[in-house]
Amino acid sequence: GEDVEQSLFLSVREGDSSVINCTYTDSSSTYLYWYKQEPGAGLQLLTYIFSNMDMKQDQRLTVLLNKKDKHLSLRIADTQTGDSAIYFCADHSGGYQKVTFGTGTKLQVIP
Amino acid sequence: ETGVTQTPRHLVMGMTNKKSLKCEQHLGHNAMYWYKQSAKKPLELMFVYNFKEQTENNSVPSRFSPECPNSSHLFLHLHTLQPEDSALYLCASSPERGRGDTQYFGPGTRLTVL
Numbered sequence: 001g002e003d004v005e006q007s008l009f010l011s012v013r014e015g016d017s018s019v020i021n022c023t024y025t026d027s028s029s030t031y032l033y034w035y036k037q038e039p040g041a042g043l044q045l046l047t048y049i050f051s052n053m054d055m056k057q058d059q060r061l062t063v064l065l066n067k068k069d070k071h072l073s074l075r076i077a078d079t080q081t082g083d084s085a086i087y088f089c090a091d092h093s094g095g096y097q098k099v100t101f102g103t104g105t106k107l108q109v110i111p
Numbered sequence: 112e113t114g115v116t117q118t119p120r121h122l123v124m125g126m127t128n129k130k131s132l133k134c135e136q137h138l139g140h141n142a143m144y145w146y147k148q149s150a151k152k153p154l155e156l157m158f159v160y161n162f163k164e165q166t167e168n169n170s171v172p173s174r175f176s177p178e179c180p181n182s183s184h185l186f187l188h189l190h191t192l193q194p195e196d197s198a199l200y201l202c203a204s205s206p207e208r209g210r211g212d213t214q215y216f217g218p219g220t221r222l223t224v225l
Contacts, residue, residue: 004153008151031213033213035216040218040221041218041219042115042117042201042216042217042218042219043201044216045213045215045216048213088154099156099214100153101153101154102153103151103152103153104153
């Protein structure tokens with residue numbers, strides 16, 4: 001089956017940029033998503049990118065997609081304490097049309 | 112407000128109890144999902160309903176029983192659970208299964224089985 005992998009933990013200082021990385025194995029991905037989960041809450045869709053795009057920017061968020069290497073990243077500029085959460089990468093398979101989630105990366109922002 | 116609500120938000124139950132989780136979506140979607148989220152593990156898709164019909168059951172034990180009376184409501188009936196079933200149970204919805212649609216999630220029910 002498809003795999004989506006992320007590192008488990010990232011710590012950054014407030015005001016710095018955060019970069020969360022994700023790799024996936026599915027060669028028929030159509031969409032790739034980033035979700036945010038704050039403590040005690042469900043998943044919140046942050047942004048997504050179509051597989052034929054290389055980059056998408058949305059305010060402080062920049063998504064980069066390297067389809068050849070099957071690598072996705074989420075950059076958060078000027079990271080704030082409110083950005084502390086778990087970030088999930090998810091891959092939407094075009095073949096079977098299902099969403100596969102990574103394990104999540106816990107982002108800790110140090111004031 | 113995500114448009115997907117879940118009740119209760121927290122539930123503690125014994126192994127012999129029977130309880131139900133409820134999910135409601137106000138987005139006009141036709142597909143609904145149950146996921147299990149355990150610590151340090153990827154989200155596990157449990158069940159999928161598309162237009163009220165169950166289309167996926169990912170080898171979920173029979174002590175979990177879903178019900179989808181209409182496209183807006185989804186239930187997960189629980190009976191004789193095990194302590195390892197303690198987890199966050201997330202409900203999601205999307206316009207339709209199988210069309211590349213984004214799934215929108217509820218806040219989850221934190222379940223503890225004693």
